[in-house]
Amino acid sequence: MSQSKLITMDEFTIQETRKFPQATGDLSALLRDIGLAGKIINKQVRKAGLVDILGKHGATNVQGEEQMKLDIFANETLINILKNCTECAGIASEENDNHISYEDTFSVNSKYVVLFDPLDGSSNIDVNAPIGTIFAIYRRVSELGKSCTEADFLQPGNRLMAAGYVIYGSSTMMVYATKLGVNGFTLEPSIGEFCLSHPNMKCPENGKIYSINQGNSVKYDDGMLGYLSYCMESNKEDGRPYSQRYIGSMVADMHRTLIKGGIFIYPADKSSPKGKLRLQYECNPMAFIIEAAGGKAVCGTKNILDIMPTELHQRVPIFIGSKNMVNKVMEFVKEKETVG
Ligand code: P6P
Numbered sequence: 001m002s003q004s005k006l007i008t009m010d011e012f013t014i015q016e017t018r019k020f021p022q023a024t025g026d027l028s029a030l031l032r033d034i035g036l037a038g039k040i041i042n043k044q045v046r047k048a049g050l051v052d053i054l055g056k057h058g059a060t061n062v063q064g065e066e067q068m069k070l071d072i073f074a075n076e077t078l079i080n081i082l083k084n085c086t087e088c089a090g091i092a093s094e095e096n097d098n099h100i101s102y103e104d105t106f107s108v109n110s111k112y113v114v115l116f117d118p119l120d121g122s123s124n125i126d127v128n129a130p131i132g133t134i135f136a137i138y139r140r141v142s143e144l145g146k147s148c149t150e151a152d153f154l155q156p157g158n159r160l161m162a163a164g165y166v167i168y169g170s171s172t173m174m175v176y177a178t179k180l181g182v183n184g185f186t187l188e189p190s191i192g193e194f195c196l197s198h199p200n201m202k203c204p205e206n207g208k209i210y211s212i213n214q215g216n217s218v219k220y221d222d223g224m225l226g227y228l229s230y231c232m233e234s235n236k237e238d239g240r241p242y243s244q245r246y247i248g249s250m251v252a253d254m255h256r257t258l259i260k261g262g263i264f265i266y267p268a269d270k271s272s273p274k275g276k277l278r279l280q281y282e283c284n285p286m287a288f289i290i291e292a293a294g295g296k297a298v299c300g301t302k303n304i305l306d307i308m309p310t311e312l313h314q315r316v317p318i319f320i321g322s323k324n325m326v327n328k329v330m331e332f333v334k335e336k337e338t339v340g
Helices: 009-018 026-046 069-084 122-127 214-219 222-232 250-260 279-292 323-332
Strands: 056-060 066-068 088-093 112-120 131-139 160-168 172-178 181-188 193-198 209-211 263-266 296-298 318-321
Touching: 009 026, 009 181, 009 193, 026 069, 026 112, 026 131, 026 160, 026 172, 026 181, 026 193, 056 069, 069 088, 069 112, 069 122, 069 131, 088 279, 112 122, 112 279, 122 131, 131 250, 131 279, 160 250, 160 279, 172 193, 172 250, 172 279, 181 279, 209 250, 214 222, 222 323, 250 263, 250 279, 250 318, 263 323, 279 296, 279 318, 296 323, 318 323
Parallel strands: 088 112, 209 263
Antiparallel strands: 056 066, 112 131, 131 160, 160 172, 172 181, 181 193, 263 318, 296 318
């Protein structure tokens, strides 16, 4: 694609805004702000091996996980950029116990809040495997002109205005979904812009890859074990045998699932009765994206997007990806209602 045909993410979001005469452009501006944060984080990720930013920060986060220095840098970058923009009233982050309300005049009158996992898959940082930033954007429910409240951050995924991720992989991409669909933008380093590379992304209804940490299978229930046996049987008739791929970075496993089809599973198990992944800044944004692309995302018998959150760092089981593969695993898994 020649340079003259490149459409930058900024141009694209402005074009999308023009489709709604009443739109203020605030959501587009917020997406561009998040894209800027992604570019700044990307710069550090790309040189992580060369500067003293690898390794552990010596602290632990609210999840009790050791914080890597890049985690801290990514978190602070997002907090500061969203504080200084004019569309965000506050944020909630995997790295912070509570939400942060921005108190300046612009922010208290802003209509959106953002939740994020600033650097998902950070255990992969030191081994140069793909990692990513996941974000979710809601219209606030609290009163404009006042500080945002916890209720702004405990909305169900079906109330999302937009959600997406930045993946720091063989290339750096920003993928986001709105009600208009899912689009992917690849960072063009020579101009420092995300450029439209994957318009109107769709998740194939079927796939040949199942993605799960099979090392946990000793803790799975019979339904889950039955599904793993089904995946490992060889059966050409229904598109099997499947391949197993698991990177240990949700953004990377989900990016592959979105593009190639397949299913990503992090189920409840004996040591994690509610699963491991967090609803508000991992499962809901990914569910919003995959459903906007024609896929499916459930926690068991309930759609992820319909779960009513009860706490900020709540964990849920997740089965997400190609619609027909999610329906198939549900034939095996009788997930009890583990969430509200
Ligand atoms: P496990 C990374 O820590 C993460 O939150 C997701 O990105 C990833 O899918 C999952 O946890 C990996 O968890 O238990 O398989 O190492």
